[in-house]
Amino acid sequence: MIEVTATLPRGSAYLAGEQIKCHVTFKNSRPNNGDRNRLENCDQIAWASVQIHCQCSVSESRVKLVRSNSLSTEEVSTTGCNTSFVPNRGERGLTVFSTKPKILFCDLQLLPGESKTYLYCDSLPQDAPPSFRGQAVKYSYKLTIGTQRLNHPTRLLRIPIRVLVLYGLNDISVYNEPEEVAPTNPFLKAQRQENSLLDVALQVIATVTARKSPNTYNITNARGKVGKFCLFKLAYKLGEDIVGVFDFTGSTIPCVQFSVTLQSEEQIAEECRIKSKDSILVMPYSKQQEMCLHLSKTHICVPIPMVVTPGFITDTVCLRWRLHFEFVTALNPVPGPPLPTSPEESTSWMGAPVLDVETMVWDLPIKIFPSNPIHASGALVLRTTNSISV
Structure with a gap:
């Protein structure tokens, strides 16, 4: 019995274009009892290969994939025999990207208790689709190790990875x-170092x-001015907080409460749509709601989850991000509490039990970029080590 273990030393999140490393260890799990006939208990593996592939699965009621010359995973599973290396065997959807398979070894013999480790290195193209789990489209990456013992079917070992894309x-x-700008030392030999x-x-x-480029927006409706909103920037990275300030001084329409929600817009390409009404799918994430009646100023602080996917575009889907605001405004003036005439006095105020209100909505587009993939790995629940016995 040989135990195969694969480990991603840096974590499960990577940036498209950088090198992905994986340690693959093959160990003969039979105990080493010091027998003279250890060669008779030697286990042998015919070959082992590694490949990274990206599967695209869609909601069949919303999206129709444009078929290419590549076979689906179901067709590959039926046309290939069980002794060949088919990394996407048993996977759903279509394989939209795969690296060239790399052979780790051929004809490996291990004595009882002996182990051997191989290093697999490869990189993804910078224009590869990112990992994404949407309502209509899903892109998932897996690193697959295939191995086979003599006279046995091929066994597959998979480790899921997350791919971030920065265009x-x-x-x-x-x-x-x-070179002319970089600091130099006249006593050392010049060495060019590339990042x-x-x-x-x-x-x-x-x-x-x-x-930081503060953007100020006047919030108005048909009856007058509701308030003013200031957003300090429009570009964020994963894990950041979206901070903005509301200013209701000088407004003519009283705002009773507001809510802001971080939303993603999943837009399906026109040639892939089944129904025109499903062209844009909205998914809410972080939300903040606050009562703001008689407030002069307040702020928002909406976190961006580390597990979401930054904006991207492929032949099938386009993902964008926005802030969705909902304002509840009063149709009639609402008198505020009376102010005390001296510091020793105190006042209390009870709001009206019923208010005539109306709701207005506003969408503000923003941009979300990837973060450090090392930090993104810490927020994932993906395993970085997996093993099988062959």
């Missing part, structure tokens, strides 16, 4: 520091999401 990193050389793709990506994310 615009096709040429990382433009982000490297020029890795992950370092460049983190620098770009920090630069884009750190730009």
Whole structure:
């Protein structure tokens, strides 16, 4: 009996374009009793290969996939024999992306108690689709190890991974520091050091999401001014808080309460829609609700979950993000509490039991970018180690 164990040393989240490493260990689980005839108890594995693939599964009542020359997983499972390496065997949907399979070894022999570890390294293209679990479309990545013992069927070991995509990193050389600007030491030999793709990506994310450009919006309806809203920036990364300020001074329409919800817009491509009414699917996430009657100023603080998918676009679906506001305004003026005439006095106020109100909505588009994949790995429940016995 040979135990196969696969481990992702850096976690389960990666940025498209960076290198993914996996340690694959093969161990003969038979105890080593010091027998002279250990060679007779030697176990042998014919081969082992590793491949990363992305499966796309859709809601059949909403989306129709444009068929290509590639076979579905059901067709692959029926046409291939059980001794070949088919990483997507048994998976749902279509394989929209897969790396070239890499062979770890051929004809491996292990004595009782002996083990051997191999390092698998590969990278995904920067324009690959990100990991996404939507209402109509789902993209899921898995790293699959296939192995076979002599005269036995192929066994598959899978580890799910999360892929984040940051667009615009096709040429990382433009982000490297020029030689004439970089600090130099005349007593040391000049060495050119290029930044890795992950370092460049983190620098770009920090630069884009750190730009503070306050945007002020006047909230009005047909009867007058409700208030003013200030959002300090429009670009955020996973795990950040969206902070904004409401200013109700000078408003002519009293606002009783408001709510703000972080929502995603999942828009299906026109050629893939089954029903026109299902073109845009909205999913709510974090929400804040507050009573604001007679308040002059207040603020919002809406967290962005680390597990959501930043905005992206593929041939099948487009994902965008927005803040959805709902304002409940009074149709008639609501008198406030009387102010005390001296510091020793105190007043109490009871609101009206019934108010004539109306509701108005407002959607504000925002952008969400990936965060450090190391931090994203800590928020996932995906396992980084898996094992099987062959």
